[in-house]
Amino acid sequence: MSTFTVTKVRKETASSGTHRHIEGVITSAGVHYTRQEVVTSIEAGNTWQTSAGGYSATIKTVSYCPNGTCLAKPYIETVPDNTKADNLENLTEG
Numbered sequence: 001m002s003t004f005t006v007t008k009v010r011k012e013t014a015s016s017g018t019h020r021h022i023e024g025v026i027t028s029a030g031v032h033y034t035r036q037e038v039v040t041s042i043e044a045g046n047t048w049q050t051s052a053g054g055y056s057a058t059i060k061t062v063s064y065c066p067n068g069t070c071l072a073k074p075y076i077e078t079v080p081d082n083t084k085a086d087n088l089e090n091l092t093e094g
């Protein structure tokens with residue numbers, strides 16, 4: 001099993017046009033993965049984590065985008081912790 005470190009996120013405008021949500025992530029190796037690819041990898045037993053400002057947080061899968069009635073799925077988010085610096089939604093976009 002492998003550990004992937006995410007340093008940037010890529011966002012897209014939701015089909016409803018009301019918000020932007022995560023389309024995928026970019027790892028420390030500079031490789032882009034879609035949400036689905038990350039979810040498939042997590043389900044296969046790999047570990048995904050963010051890294052920002054010296055902090056890290058584990059990425060987990062969730063059923064849908066948390067924004068209102070958005071049906072984008074599957075979706076990913078970081079396990080809540082004490083700092084927001086490493087939250088997936090707050091990473092630099094790339």
Ligand SMILES: [Zn+2]
Nearest residue numbers: 014021065070
């Ligand atoms: Zn959404």
